[in-house]
Amino acid sequence: MTTSTGAPLSDDQNSLRVGDRGPTLLEDFVLRDKIFHFDHERIPERVVHARGYGAHGYLETLEAIPELTRAALFQKAGTRTEAFVRFSTVAGNLGSADLARDVRGFAVKLYTSEGNWDIVGNNIPVFFIQDAMKFPDLVHAVKEEQDRGWPQAASAHDTFWDFVSLMPESTHMLMWQMSDRAIPRSFRFMEGFGVHTFRFVNAAGESHFVKFHWKPRQGMQSVAWDEAVKINGADPDFHRRDLWHAIQSGDLPQWDLGVQVVDEEFADTWDFDILDPTKLIPEELVPVRVIARLTLDRVVDNVFAETEQVAFCTQNIVPGVDFTNDPLLQGRNFSYLDTQLKRLGSTNFTHLPVNAPRCPVAHFQRDGHMQTQLQRGRANYEPNSFTGEDRGPRADRHSGFRTVERAESGDTRRVRAESFADHYSQANLFWRSQTDVEQDHIASAFAFELGKCEMPTIRTRMLANLGNVDATLAERVAAKLGMPCPSPSAAAQPPRHDLPESPALSILRTPGASLAGRTIGVLVSDGTDPALLEALESAAASAGARVELIGPTAGPVKLKRSKRAVHHALAAAPSVLFDAVALLPGPTAAAELAERKSAKDFVADAFGHQKFIAHNEAVEALLEAAGVSPGADDGVVSVDADTVGDFVDRAAELRHWARVVRP
Numbered sequence: 001m002t003t004s005t006g007a008p009l010s011d012d013q014n015s016l017r018v019g020d021r022g023p024t025l026l027e028d029f030v031l032r033d034k035i036f037h038f039d040h041e042r043i044p045e046r047v048v049h050a051r052g053y054g055a056h057g058y059l060e061t062l063e064a065i066p067e068l069t070r071a072a073l074f075q076k077a078g079t080r081t082e083a084f085v086r087f088s089t090v091a092g093n094l095g096s097a098d099l100a101r102d103v104r105g106f107a108v109k110l111y112t113s114e115g116n117w118d119i120v121g122n123n124i125p126v127f128f129i130q131d132a133m134k135f136p137d138l139v140h141a142v143k144e145e146q147d148r149g150w151p152q153a154a155s156a157h158d159t160f161w162d163f164v165s166l167m168p169e170s171t172h173m174l175m176w177q178m179s180d181r182a183i184p185r186s187f188r189f190m191e192g193f194g195v196h197t198f199r200f201v202n203a204a205g206e207s208h209f210v211k212f213h214w215k216p217r218q219g220m221q222s223v224a225w226d227e228a229v230k231i232n233g234a235d236p237d238f239h240r241r242d243l244w245h246a247i248q249s250g251d252l253p254q255w256d257l258g259v260q261v262v263d264e265e266f267a268d269t270w271d272f273d274i275l276d277p278t279k280l281i282p283e284e285l286v287p288v289r290v291i292a293r294l295t296l297d298r299v300v301d302n303v304f305a306e307t308e309q310v311a312f313c314t315q316n317i318v319p320g321v322d323f324t325n326d327p328l329l330q331g332r333n334f335s336y337l338d339t340q341l342k343r344l345g346s347t348n349f350t351h352l353p354v355n356a357p358r359c360p361v362a363h364f365q366r367d368g369h370m371q372t373q374l375q376r377g378r379a380n381y382e383p384n385s386f387t388g389e390d391r392g393p394r395a396d397r398h399s400g401f402r403t404v405e406r407a408e409s410g411d412t413r414r415v416r417a418e419s420f421a422d423h424y425s426q427a428n429l430f431w432r433s434q435t436d437v438e439q440d441h442i443a444s445a446f447a448f449e450l451g452k453c454e455m456p457t458i459r460t461r462m463l464a465n466l467g468n469v470d471a472t473l474a475e476r477v478a479a480k481l482g483m484p485c486p487s488p489s490a491a492a493q494p495p496r497h498d499l500p501e502s503p504a505l506s507i508l509r510t511p512g513a514s515l516a517g518r519t520i521g522v523l524v525s526d527g528t529d530p531a532l533l534e535a536l537e538s539a540a541a542s543a544g545a546r547v548e549l550i551g552p553t554a555g556p557v558k559l560k561r562s563k564r565a566v567h568h569a570l571a572a573a574p575s576v577l578f579d580a581v582a583l584l585p586g587p588t589a590a591a592e593l594a595e596r597k598s599a600k601d602f603v604a605d606a607f608g609h610q611k612f613i614a615h616n617e618a619v620e621a622l623l624e625a626a627g628v629s630p631g632a633d634d635g636v637v638s639v640d641a642d643t644v645g646d647f648v649d650r651a652a653e654l655r656h657w658a659r660v661v662r663p
Contacts (some may be wrong), residue, residue, distance in 0.1 A: 003033045004255045019172065020547020036379035041318060043308070044343050045094045045409070046137055048312050049105045050151070053187070053240045054307035055247060057296035059083050059110055059257065065099045065291055068208060068261060069200040071320030072113045074291065082358060086310055087187040087239070088656040090122075092153025095118040097236035100153040100230040101182045106192030106214060108294065111358040118316040119212055120332075121350060124181055125193035128170040130420050157524045162393045163556070165462040168423040168492065172278050173470060178445035180222035180438060180507055185579075186242045188253040188517060189221040196314075197274050199322040199404055200261060207272055207322065207404045211281055213288050217254040219512035221654060224609050227444065233567035234574050237396070244299055249546070251517055253296045258288035262655045271496070273419035279329040283504040306354045311340040319401045341455055346370040360560020362393035422470040424495035430470040431470050432497075433505040437657050443473060447480035456483075464489035470497070489536040508657075515652040516544030521578030522601065523550050524566065527592070530559040532616065535641040536582055548578070550602075552589060571598050580651040582614040583622065590618040600626040610659045612651040614639045633659050 001009045009030060016028035024031070045218045048051075061079040068074075088105035089096065105121040109116055120539040128138050141163035146152050151157050155177070164170040176182070186192040192214030199207045221232065231238050246253055260281050267274040272283070273468075298307040313336040314329060315396050323329060340349050346369035349355055366380050387391075387579055434442065446466070449457045459481060466474040467488030478485035503509040524533065540547045550573045551557050551566035567573075583603065585593055593599040603626035606613050613636045615623065620630045628636060635656030637649050 003030060004037060006647060010457075012555075032592060037354060039134075043345065046088075046343065048090050048391045049088040049107075050094045051092050051096050052086045052307055053243060054086040054103065054300055054303075054310060055243060055253075055296040056298040057083045057252075057294060058308075059108075059292050059294050061292045063289075063291045065200075066202065068210075068297065070203040071117075071200075071318055071392070072220075073110065073318075074320070075201060081113075084111075084306070084310060084354060088241070089153065090414060091155060091584035096153035096231040098222065098239035099183060099232045099236075099448075101155065101177070101178065102153065103186060103408075104187070104190060105210070106190075108214075109310065109312060109316075109355075112318050113359050113544060114318045115359060116316050116355075116357050116390070117318045117321065118312045118314065120312045120314045121192050121194045121212065121214075123190045123192055124173065124176045124425075125186065125195060125362045126173050126213075126214075127195055127277045127328060128173045128175065129328065130169050130278055130416065131259070131277055131327045133333070135328075135331065136165070136333075145183075149472070151452075156449040156456050158453045158458055161453050161458050162455070162461055165465060166459055168465055168468075168489070169278050169420070171465055172424050172427040172430065174441065175427045175469065178442045179430075179434070180441055180450070182445075182592060183225065183228045183505060184239075185221040185222050185223050186246075186517075187239055188243065188246060189216055192255065194324045196277055196332075197324045197325055198317075198329075200259075201320055201322050201402075202402055205402070205405065208263050209259040209267055209324065210262075213258040213260070214255040214294065215288070215290070217256065218506045218517040219514050220510060221285060221513075221579075222507060223516075223576075225441070225448070227605075227609050230511065230574060230576045230605070232448070233621055234572075235577060238358055238577070246517065247296055247299050251544075251546075253517075255294045256290045257292040257294060258290045260286040260288055260360045262286055272422060273417065275326045275417075276420045276422075277326055282429070282500075282502040284500065286504055296453050308343060309349075309352050310354045311336075311344060311349050311352075313337060318403075319352075319399070322404045323429055343391065343420075348372065350462045354405055358430070364392060376533075388633075404596075421493040422495065423493070424465075424491060425497075425499060427469045428495060428497050429499045429502060430505050431473055432510070433501045433503060435508045438506060438508055439473075443476040443480065446473075446635065450477065451481055460486050460495065461489070468495050495629070512657075513647065513652060514652050515546070515579070517546075518579035518654070519546045519548055519574060520580045520582060520648075520651070521548055521550055521573065522569075522582045522584055523570070523593075523599070524557050524564070525552055525585035525589030526558040526593070527557055527588055528557060528584050529586075529616065529641070529643045530562070532559060532584060532644060533559070533564075534640070536584070536614070536648070539645040543652065545579075545648070545650050546574075552585075552593065554597075570602065574598075575602045575611065576608075577607065579654060580614075580642075581606045582647070583619045584614075584616050585618060587618040588640075590622055594621040594625045596615065602626075603628055607659070608661050610635070610655045610657060610661060612653070613637070614644060614646065614647040616640075635659055 015031045016025045019587050059081045065076050074078050084488045085105045089102045091102050106121045106123050108119045118474055142160045145159050194212030197209050200210045203208045214568045272279045287480050314335040319330055348370050351372045363381055377392055379386050379392050461477050463474050464486045466492050477483045537547050548567040550570050554569040556565045557564040607628045623630050
C-alpha cells in the first residue's frame with residue numbers, strides 16, 4: 001500500500017502522534033494525503049439521471065447498410081464495436097429507489113473506429129416538451145419542491161402536474177409515463193429509443209431520416225404499481241441487483257438495434273411532424289429494421305470510475321450520422337458539454353478511460369485541468385509550416401465528417417411550428433392501442449398521481465386535457481378522484497381519434513412473453529419433497545429461468561438425505577421479488593407457516609399481483625389463511641414431480657390476467 005504519490009506505507013491504521021495519547025502531528029503527510037482525497041471524493045451528481053447503473057458490452061452488426069450510411073461500423077456484417085450502457089431513472093437523486101414511476105434513461109456509448117457515438121435515449125420514444133427552452137422548467141417542476149425538499153424521485157406532486165397541465169404538448173408523454181412502461185420489471189426487459197429524429201448519410205452524401213430502437217431479446221415486462229411500492233421497500237436496488245446478477249451468471253442481456261428509415265418526401269405526407277419530439281412513427285407505418293445486436297457481457301470494475309464518470313453527449317456522432325432540426329435535439333447538443341464540465345471539472349473529461357475513444361485521437365487542443373496526454377511536437381496550432389512529427393494532424397476533406405448540405409431559409413423568429421400543434425391525436429392512439437388491463441393501470445396511475453396534488457384546480461385542468469385524449473379515460477380518472485369530469489379544454493388543433501391502432505405500443509400485445517431470464521421463488525423447509533424440487537429446478541432451467549429458494553430462516557433446510565442452502569429467509573424475501581412462486585414446504589413447516597404473517601403476505605401478494613402459484617397439498621391451510629382458496633383459478637395449481645413442468649410452461653405467460661383482483 002502506498003500514498004497517492006507512491007510512497008510505501010508501514011501503517012495504515014494509526015496517525016502520527018506524540019506519545020501514546022498525545023496530539024497528532026501536522027507533519028503526518030500520510031494522514032493528510034488520505035483525508036485530503038476523502039474530502040474531495042464526491043463530484044456533483046447529475047441534475048437528472050442521477051440514479052444510474054452501467055455495464056460493458058459490444059454491438060455486433062447483423063446487416064451491412066452502406067446504401068443508408070457511411071458509418072464504418074455498418075459497412076460489414078459481423079463487425080463488433082465496444083459499448084458501454086448506462087440505465088437510469090430521471091427525477092430522483094443518486095440515493096433514490098430503483099422502482100420509482102419514472103422515465104428510464106437508456107444511454108449507449110459506442111467506441112467506433114471513427115470516434116465515439118453516443119445514442120442518448122430513454123425507454124419511452126417521445127418526450128414532454130418540444131423545445132429545449134422548456135427543459136429547465138420541466139426539471140424544476142418534477143424535482144422536489146424547493147420550499148420543502150420533497151417528494152424525492154416522484155412526479156406525484158403539485159408542481160409537476162401544474163406544469164404539465166399547462167403544457168398540452170406533454171400529454172402524449174404523460175400517457176406513456178402513467179403506463180406500465182414507467183415501472184419496468186428490469187432494465188433487461190424494457191425497450192430503448194433514441195427519441196429524436198436523426199439522419200443517416202451515405203458515401204454519396206444522400207441522407208434519410210432515422211429513428212433508433214432497442215428491442216429486448218427477452219421480451220418486455222413491467223411490475224404492478226403495488227409491487228413497485230413494495231419492491232422499493234424490500235430492495236431499493238432491485239434493478240441494479242438484477243442486471244449485475246444476470247451478467248455475472250452468464251444470462252447476458254441483449255437488445256436488437258433497429259431503425260425506422262424514411263425519406264423526407266414520405267415524411268412530408270404525414271399529419272404529424274417528424275421533427276417533433278413529442279411524436280413517434282408508428283411501427284405499422286414504418287416497420288423497424290433490425291441491423292445490429294447489443295450484448296452486455298461485463299459488469300463495471302468501479303462504479304464511480306465508470307458509471308458515474310461516463311459522459312454522454314448527443315453531439316457525439318460519427319461520419320454517416322447527422323442531426324436534424326428537432327429543436328429539443330438542437331438544445332441538447334448545446335447543453336451537454338456544459339454539463340460534463342460542471343460535473344467532471346475539466347474540458348479533458350475525454351481522457352477518463354470510460355470516455356476515451358478507442359481509435360487514434362489527433363488535434364491541437366491543449367492543456368487545461370487534468371491534462372493526462374503527453375502531446376509531442378513543436379506546433380500547437382494549424383496551419384503551420386513545420387514538417388514531420390512537428391507538423392501535426394490535418395483535416396481530411398475526403399474521409400472526415402461532412403455535415404449534410406441542406407438549404408435553410410426564413411425569418412429569424414421565436415416561434416413554434418404549426419405542424420407541432422396537434423398534442424392529443426397520438427396520445428389517443430397510445431390509449432386505444434393498450435389492452436383493457438393496461439388501460440386500467442393508466443387510469444389508476446393518473447388517479448394516484450393527481451390525488452397527491454393539493455390544489456383542486458390542477459386536477460381539474462389535467463382532467464380537461466385528458467378529455468381531449470379520450471372521454472372515457474377522463475371520466476374514469478375523475479370517478480376515481482371523486483370529482484366531476486370537466487369539459488375538454490380548448491385544443492390548438494382538433495385531435496383525431498381515428499388513427500389505426502398500433503399493437504407495438506402495448507407491452508401485452510407485443511409477442512414474446514417468456515420465463516427466460518425470470519425468477520421463480522420457491523418456499524421450502526425441512527421435509528420438502530426433493531424429487532418435486534428437483535423436477536421444478538430442471539423444468540425452470542429448460543425454460544431459461546432461475547430458481548431461488550426461500551426458507552423459514554436463512555439456515556439450510558433438511559431434505560430426505562441431504563441439506564440445501566437457501567437464497568433468502570422468508571422475512572427478507574417477499575413474493576414481489578419473483579415472477580412466479582411455488583409453495584413446497586414440508587407438512588410440519590406448512591402448518592407453522594400458516595400462522596406467520598410473512599408467509600401469509602407472501603401468498604396473498606403473489607395472488608393479488610396475478611402471479612402463477614404452484615403448491616403441494618401440505619399448504620392448503622396456508623393458502624386459506626392468506627385468503628386464497630386452493631384451486632381459486634387455473635393460475636393456482638397443485639403440482640407433483642410429474643406435473644410441475646406444466647406449471648413452468650404456463651408461467652411463461654408471466655401474469656394470470658384473467659384473475660380479477662379488486663384494489
